[in-house]
Amino acid sequence: MKRWETVLVILLIAVCTVNSLASPYFLDVHNLFDSTQAFTEKAIVALSMTPVIIGRDIDLSVAAIIALCSTLVGWLATLGVGTAGLAAASVVAGTLAGAFNGAVITRFRIQAIVVTIGTMSLFRGISYAMLGDAAYTSYPDGFEALGQGSLWGLVPYELVVFAALAIAFTAVVHRTVIGRRLFAYGNNPDAARYSGIAVDAHRFWFFTINGAMCGLASVLLTSRIGATRPNMATSWELDVIAVVVLGGVSILGGSGTLPGVILAVFVMGMLTFGLGLMNVPGIMMSIVSGALLIIAIAVPLVLRRAVARRV
């Protein structure tokens, strides 16, 4: 119980064991790789949400950015823009949306939760204003490969993208001076500022990067499901935050690891996949993930207190 990652590994093994006992279809290589697609987009956003939360901020607008970027992608596709152009546009739009969040938060010194509640309505609202109750469903040939294609017919491209990003984010957060500054201001913003760290600049860039990841997740999701609707990805922000917290990142900032978050992504993903195999309806998943979130945080707290009492 010393390290949170150990707990998550045990949890992951437990989930996979139960799944393979409950369903003969679980331990199938194709099924397993296939199942990752259902959560890779959220996982990509969880990677960039992690430094945001470690830095004492939060971004509730991620799902809205995904809807906004997807709307842009759908609209540009009707104008005849090609696959590469669509992907680039989505990432650029997401980056701008994230930069807008970061700029308002740091420029006006407003708490991130307040600003992103506003932009959550604003961004998704723009999507509703453009689309109404309609949907975009036509994309250029080859566009579907982004979200549906796979390497050697086995490893989905989405998973490859996620793996590369996971390595990059882990390296930046745990192996660079930027990461060390992140933990410094996440623990004590005032002390960090007095020691010469440009706290607001870092926060701004982490929001911007988070937006970029939403743009990327958006184009992958759009390609996978082949449609844009303004209500897409509803309440994903809470799923993403739940995974980050389950991964051992303190919601109060200042601590957490990316390997923990990556493990939590798979715990949650495999749990969802397993329940799906057992024909549990999707909405029931919300009970399980909510309970898992609370139990995962409560158990160590209670244990720690029990240990402290005995000493």
Add this chain to the structure above:
Amino acid sequence: MRSPLHRRDAVLVIILAVMVAAVALRAPVFLSAASLDTLLTDGGILAMMALVQMLALITGGIDLSIAATMALVGMATALMSRAYPELPVVLTVASSLALGLIAGAINAVLIAGVGIPPIVVTLGTMSIYRGAVFLVSGGAWVNAHEFGRGYLEWATARSLGLTHIVWIAIAVILAGHVVLNHARTGRALYALGGNRAAARYVGIDESRVVLRVYCLTGAISGLAGYLWVARYAVAYTETALGFELQTVAACVIGGVSIAGGQGRVLGCILGAAFLVIILNSLPMIDVSPFWQMAISGAAILAAVIVNSRAEAPRGTPILPRAAAAKETA
């Protein structure tokens, strides 16, 4: 003695007046009795829920589970009404409060007892309660014709011209005003949100106060759940989806600080009025309902930016000469 109407409230009142005047010019029907009645009834539910949200915010917490609690309790009372159409309304109201209290008590124990941050707890229970609505209803809707008559009629029945929903909202708001401004518990809330350590030193029992707050937000959410379902005459899994963020937005517009320690009843009501007026007036001035979300988002952002400029802390210059030199440069 400070003036009861703070400057920010005055600004909000002026903005509200301008908004109402502008809408009324385009669509005089906005000021008709029927329209104002709808405005009050919608605003009543939002204002009372924003008020209990404010209690949580003042202590430096937040309750994201209130909308899910509303949906769950609303569904539970709707199922009761379908099974026993003759159930007296008094029992419906009492059971909505009791069920809401249970949902709130679970939050309260996890927050005050176990010590998990409120945002994490209520994020989790929000998910659980929303899923539980599906669990108890099997995903089915309870439609208007399935309710007992009393269930639907009482909430929208009138006394002295106002619907019972509005009267309940007024009662909750008055009670909130008394607790916050004239009771020791209210002062404890501000003390906790302002400075936790100092509050503990002066002998405020933190966990007891926090326990009460989340039990209360739960109970009132339960009641609001019944009112909501009765008003719209339908209960389903997505009832009041996203309403928790509307209550937070109303508070923030009204000047309640998310960081805790600040917030007044009047501001909170004005914030709720601001949101309700925007949402209800757009259809009247022929703005497509699909623009509602974008416009309310922009309005929330504008309001918080204006607020932040009004109360940006003035830093104490420790190097006045350097600052002066920089300014002239």
